[in-house]
Amino acid sequence: MNQRNYFVYLHMQIVCITLLLLLNLIQYTCCSMIKLTQKEEIAMDLFWERGPMFVKELMDFYEEPKPHINTVSSVVRSLEEKGLLTHEAFGGSFRYSPAVSREEFGQQTFKGVIGKYFDNSYLRAVSALVKDEDISVDELKKLIKMVEKGSI
Secondary structure (H helix, E strand, O other), X not given: OOHHHHHHHHHHHHHHHXXXXXXXXXXXXXXXXXXXXXXXXXXXXXXXXXXXXEHHHHHOOOOOOOOOHHHHXXXXXXXXXXXXXXXXXXXXXXXXXXXXOHHHHHHHHHHHHHHHHOOOOHHHHHHHHHHOOOOOHHHHHHHHHHHHXXXX
């Protein structure tokens, strides 16, 4: 196979991967990107890693210097308002749990980025990665093999 045919083949594979990504992401209904502050990201990471917690328990996992408990409470309430956490009442306290998994949030965020920055074109997004050499030919080949095997 000459070099031109190889690049045509590679381009066709990228199109196939893009279509599969699109079909895989259509199942998620979140059309807008949920933006998190740095404090919200830290809290969500702790909930995803540790599971359900009270705010007081959450405080134990922050590194020094720990934020004030009122700050953490505000962050948790903000995450609940955004639909990322739910709560269960225990007396006068609430135990918070992630409403979405890290993977679901990542896919929703990815979909938002594609919509906002690539005009809802997964092909444009993948092409940008290839153009900027953020993804190597070897990584593309590996991705193509994964798609062909149905492991994505």
